Amino acid sequence: MGQVLVFGHKNPDNDAVVSAVAYAHLKNLTDAGHVYVPARLGPPPKEAVWAFDRFGIEMPELIEHVHTRVLDVMTHDPVTVDARAPMLTAGLVIRERGVRGVPVVDERGHAVGLIGERALAARYIDETEIEGFQAMPVTAEQIATALSGELIVGEPDAMIAGEVLIGAAEPETMAALINPGDTVIVGNRRRAQPLALESGAACLIVTGGHMPAEDVLEIACDRDAAVIVTPHDTYTSARLVALAHAVRDVMDTDILKLTPDTLLSEAAEDLISGPQREAIVVDADGGVCGILTRTDFARGARRKVVLVDHNESAQSADGIGDASVLEIVDHHRVGDIQTSGPVMFLNLPLGSTATIITTRYQQLGIEIPPAMAAILLSAVLTDTVLLKSPTTTDVDRRVADDLGRIAGLEPLEFGLEVFKSRLAGEEFSATVVVGADSKEFRIGDAVMLVAQHETVDLDSVMAHADEILAEMDAVRSAKGYEAVVVMVTDIMKEGSEVMAVGEVRVVERALGVCLEDGPVWIPGLMSRKKQVAAPLVDSASRG
Numbered sequence: 438m439g440q441v442l443v444f445g446h447k448n449p450d451n452d453a454v455v456s457a458v459a460y461a462h463l464k465n466l467t468d469a470g471h472v473y474v475p476a477r478l479g480p481p482p483k484e485a486v487w488a489f490d491r492f493g494i495e496m497p498e499l500i501e502h503v504h505t506r507v508l509d510v511m512t513h514d515p516v517t518v519d520a521r522a523p524m525l526t527a528g529l530v531i532r533e534r535g536v537r538g539v540p541v542v543d544e545r546g547h548a549v550g551l552i553g554e555r556a557l558a559a560r561y562i563d564e565t566e567i568e569g570f571q572a573m574p575v576t577a578e579q580i581a582t583a584l585s586g587e588l589i590v591g592e593p594d595a596m597i598a599g600e601v602l603i604g605a606a607e608p609e610t611m612a613a614l615i616n617p618g619d620t621v622i623v624g625n626r627r628r629a630q631p632l633a634l635e636s637g638a639a640c641l642i643v644t645g646g647h648m649p650a651e652d653v654l655e656i657a658c659d660r661d662a663a664v665i666v667t668p669h670d671t672y673t674s675a676r677l678v679a680l681a682h683a684v685r686d687v688m689d690t691d692i693l694k695l696t697p698d699t700l701l702s703e704a705a706e707d708l709i710s711g712p713q714r715e716a717i718v719v720d721a722d723g724g725v726c727g728i729l730t731r732t733d734f735a736r737g738a739r740r741k742v743v744l745v746d747h748n749e750s751a752q753s754a755d756g757i758g759d760a761s762v763l764e765i766v767d768h769h770r771v772g773d774i775q776t777s778g779p780v781m782f783l784n785l786p787l788g789s790t791a792t793i794i795t796t797r798y799q800q801l802g803i804e805i806p807p808a809m810a811a812i813l814l815s816a817v818l819t820d821t822v823l824l825k826s827p828t829t830t831d832v833d834r835r836v837a838d839d840l841g842r843i844a845g846l847e848p849l850e851f852g853l854e855v856f857k858s859r860l861a862g863e864e865f866s867a868t869v870v871v872g873a874d875s876k877e878f879r880i881g882d883a884v885m886l887v888a889q890h891e892t893v894d895l896d897s898v899m900a901h902a903d904e905i906l907a908e909m910d911a912v913r914s915a916k917g918y919e920a921v922v923v924m925v926t927d928i929m930k931e932g933s934e935v936m937a938v939g940e941v942r943v944v945e946r947a948l949g950v951c952l953e954d955g956p957v958w959i960p961g962l963m964s965r966k967k968q969v970a971a972p973l974v975d976s977a978s979r980g
Contacts, residue, residue, distance in 0.1 A: 439741055441763060442503065444476040444754065445790075446747035450874045451855075453477070454485045455816035456745040456790040457497055459809055460766060463794065464743070466803055473743070476500045478754055482873055487858035488815045492808040503740045504756035507704055508697035510738045511718050511727035517542045520549055520685035525583045525677060527552045527684050538715045540725045541688045547723040550688030551713060569600035570620070575681045577640060577663040580620070583681035584642065584667035584674055590654050591663030597640045601678055603671060604629045612636040622674050631656050638662060642678070644671045694719050695729060708734055746790040748772040748782075751877040751884060766793055768828075769966055770974070773879070788833035789820035795836045810843035811851075818852035822891060822928045826963040856893055856928060865901050867908035871923055878970050883919035883940075885973060886912065889965045895927040899934055902956055909938045920944055922973075925956075926963060933962040935969075947976035 443461040445453025454477055461473040475497035481489075489496050517540045518527045530539050531554060538553035578593035580586075599618035604611045608629045615621060617637035623629050625647035633641055634656045641657065643649055646668040657664045667674050693716040695704050708716050708731060718727035739761040742754075748765045749772030750757055762774060764781045768790050785793050791813045798805050805813070817837050821829040824837060841848040875888035892898050898905075909921040920939035927933070934956045937944040941952050948969070950957045962968050 439471050441471045441473045441741040441743055442476045442500065443473050443743040443745060444478055444497070444500065445745050446749075446752040446876060447478045447754075448872060448875045449477050449479050449481060449485075450746075450819065451482050451485045451488070452789045452791055452816040452820040453746040454481050454497065455488075455812045456766070456794055458494065459791065459794050459813055460743065460745050460797075461497075462809060463798055463801070463803060467801060471741070474498070480873075482859070483861070484815065484819060484855045484858045485812075487861070488812050488855065492811045494808055494812055500754065502755040503742055503760040505701040505738065505740055505759055506697065507695050507699045507701055507716075507718055507727070507729055509740055510701060510733045510736060511697070511729045512733065513727050515540060515725065515728040517546075517725055518552060518684055519544075520683065520688065522684050523579055523583045523680060524552070524556075524682050524684055524687060525680040528680060537730070538713070538728075540717045540728060541684050542725060545723075546725065548692070548694060548717045548719055548725050550685070550690045551692045551715060551717065552684050552688045553713075553715070556687050556689065570598050570681075571600065573682055573686045574598035575683070577665065579683060580640060580642070580663075580678060580681045581665045581667075583677050584665060584669060586642070586665045586667035586669075589649070589664045589666055590657040591640070591661070595639075595661075595663055597663070599639060601675075603675055604633055605671075608632045620678070622671055622678065624671050634660055634662050640665065642667060642674055644669060644674045689713065692717055696720075697726060701734065704729065705734055744774065745794075747876075748774045748784070749877075749879065750774055751879055766790055766797075768793060770971070786828075786830070788824075788826060788829045789817045791816035791820065792830075792833050792836045795840060796832070799839075805840070805843055807844050810840045811846060814840035814844055814846060814848060814851060815855045818848060818855060819891070822926065822931075822963050823849060823852045823856070825928065825931055826967075827961070828964045828967050853893075856891065859892070860894070865898070865904075867901060867904040870898065870901075870905050870925070871908045871912055871921070876965070876970075877918075878973065880919070880974055884917075885920045885922065885939075885943075886916070886918045887922045887924070887965055887969055887973070889924045889926055889933075891926045891928055893927070893929055895925060895930065895934065898925050899956065902934075902936065906936060906938060906955075909936065913939050922969065924962065924965060924969060928963075930960075931963060932958060932960040934958050935962065943973065943976060947972040 443457045445457050457475040461475040464473040477497045520541050538551050540548050541550040543549050574596045577591050577595045581588045601620045604621050604623035612632050615636040618639045620640040621633040621638045622642045624644050630649050630653045640663040642665045695716050695718050714731050716729045720726045742760045743764040745766045748767045762776045766783045768787050821833050837848045870890045871888050875886050878885050913921045923936045924933040936956045937952050
């Protein structure tokens, strides 16, 4: 099952955070093919933290982007091989799993190398003759393991370092070819076996499962030689003995290590241009948690996302163009999000996205838990400013009543609690006023930022008007906005003080006010979406 992130816009307001949580909950109940994970693109507003704490709901995780990561395309929890294991073990794993390479780990499970088809080919396929153990000695036990054999005589850790010969010639001819320390592979040949040991062989491999005679074993004991009996025939034994080396002796140690959160685009160059076809993905403790192949990269899977409470790329997560958008649920104007195919786009002219999501629960016959109903109600009330915003519809009012009954709350009383929670224990901050609930709007070639700060104590906020204007100007300069507009909305008086910096004339023309002398009170101005953003767009389009 694939993971799908559900999130609202940058600088999330209560509606964006709640909608992500509630819609992920609904989708997990109605779509068994995916796992929906709520997320957020910034710090949650105070009222969301208050409501989530009060009703015992976990705040969604913070994400920084939706670019494709190594985590999104890698093979998870790949099989590994111990560095001390024989190469035969690695070869069997590669064959049985149908993979090109296997991560090699030490006794702690940390990645120390990679063993792949090329290394096996060099030891097994490409050899025109049997390679001995001069360059890389092995133990008698390693040879026995590679041959599925039994060490009849000798110490398991005895080192074998000579050439490997097959005793197929006449015994006297064979004896002339043996040097002290060599390994000799021989079948059930009564004369050849003792002669090989007497000629200095350090290891005698008897094939076909035939047990040597007692006098042969005695000679081996006297000469501190090893005797191994294998069930394989001589040909198979000659091929397998080349795989007796430990994986650590032949593994690639010049490996590419990545972390799960590495951007796929950043890993691409090293993976494509490097000698290895695979990269090992390690967790924070150094353990192997995945493997990334060139095939994985070519497949280029996108992160799956569902957007709530927005549908404009400027308001969405960084990397949204790289993601696969599956659904959009919103109550704002249609923006510029591009999708690779048709998607479910639920866009309704209602007061909040939480209202839309509540109606989806009801349409699908899914019961809303009381705690979920409570936070949904908080989102409806904050986005409609206690049902007083001009964007409020009869559907919003009905949904507020329905959610109140489920949660056991009186909507307007609860709404006042929600708004008051914004002020609890908090000193004034111009940064919060300008940035906590702000949205970018692309108007032609320009981008404007419109922030809304709702309060029940307008005078205390406007006493800091100079600080707010200074912060607005700093944000405009830092981000290159055409203009920054701030609405300080008094939910009790039902109106807003409006401030603007930058191309103020565009704002004045759109709202029909003069801002030359500072902030202006506009009675009935409650909706950023309908009463500010929409006129700004219309004014810009008229030139």
